[in-house]
Amino acid sequence: MSNRSLPGLPARAGIGLKARHYREILQQTPDLGWLEVHPENYMGAGGPPHHYLGLIRRDYPLSLHGVGLSLGSDAPADAGHLQRLKALVARYQPAQVSEHLAWASHGGVFLNDLLPLPLTRETLDIACSNIQRVQDALGRQILLENPSTYLRFSDDEYPEEVFLVELACRSGCGLLVDVNNVYVSACNHGLDPAAYLAAIPATLVGEIHLAGHSVEDIDGQTLRIDDHGDRVADAVWSLYEGFIQRVGSRPTLIEWDTRVPALQTLLAEAARAQRLLDRSEAERHATV
């Protein structure tokens, strides 16, 4: 079965759309499979963000990748936030909607970060009902992304990859596999990123993310920080290559959110991902 028949985004490389690239993308319409934005940046009523996104949306399929729903909070998603997301889905008809396995809000305070969850049965139940509520409200499946983490809880009952697969099977969501996050978290916890990726069933994978990270020395110890501020690391590229050889071509995003470079740099990273997708597709067909 060709993966191109899966609903959603084309199984090609895309980039995160940044405001500073609006005009260039409109003028040059670079050869990209799709574009992704954070819906939170388009939750104003009007103005230039909507103007440009509306124009660009005519040329490219769109993915809405949320950071504000806080699916891991022990409370239902904020009704106002969900309503704003729903309005964006209706307005821009995205090919894909995704969020994170994380929490960001508690007690009416939004912390604007993807915060770590204890991977317990309690969390599984909570996240599952939150995801189902969102999917019901939007009337569509969403994808859930593995976050970068800098700590783990001692009462974890599941490895993260097992937790995610279980959550996807129970809630009906798909998975967005961020290979950079897998690598960053594995390094920070002394785990094996390849083993993590091997545990993800191909059928659940709807999208892949690639990004750069930074390596910080903290009191003589190395921590990798997912800052989306650099080129994709070589180790992440090779994990990605192995992953798509197994699961097949998937829509693949180059994310770059801090120290955003010139559009050409983003396009070059996307072209590299596209070459790997093309090669993997050719090899898979050759071996069938």
Added chain:
Amino acid sequence: MRLSELQGTFRDFLLGADAPTALTSRVVDAGIPVANRLAVYRNNVNHALIEAMAAAYPVVQRLVGEDFFRAVARDYARAYPPTRGTLIGYGEGFPAYLENLPAAARLPYLADVARLERAWLAAYHAPDADPLEAGELAALPPEMLPKLQLRLHPSAQLLETRHPVREIWAVNRQPGPVPALRLGDRPEYHLIIRPRLEVQVRELPAGGHGFLQALATGVDLTGAFEAALAVTAELDLQTQLHRHLVGGTFAGWCGPPQQGDSPP
């Protein structure tokens, strides 16, 4: 500790509280001290909220310098963290916060500059609407005009500042050296508006501000003219109205019910 309790403790830590044992004892060390692992999250939250404030208040940051701004923005974010899942509109209370900040007292106009930046952002993200064409009013029967209600463009922000800050704001928005400014000590009236894509900051005479304020509350043209003249007698209302029509200040009008009109 249940999930909600853990998240409450974690949130308080991110906003500046010490990490209690109930939190630290639950985190795996695995070669890197727990305190350092937790600190990554606190730094990330601090950084993101400070960056959001810096993006919303670039001129305030330039006036006070980056170090001072980041310290004040961090304190503000800890005291008034975001309450919505988007940072659009975050930092609304910052002008009032600056007003009452002893460390900023040497810059008495700072809170006014912040108000102007806040109004600029509000206009930027406001609902879109086509401005009313001047020709549309010209085509109306003249006898309708006195009772006409002009609707302000949805992006229009009316602002009165105690200090003259428009020029301070304008020269500090551009990179490069800032010329010496001669500023009096007088209030200033502003219309911040985005008729189409570009936000504009226009100075208004005091009466012109009163005129638009009256229109914004749904008063008709006659009433708005009266309100303006109550503020100042030295106002050329014809010129004011003409400028606003050409400048896209209005988004529509409704007239008095016409004789013989049937109710909708």
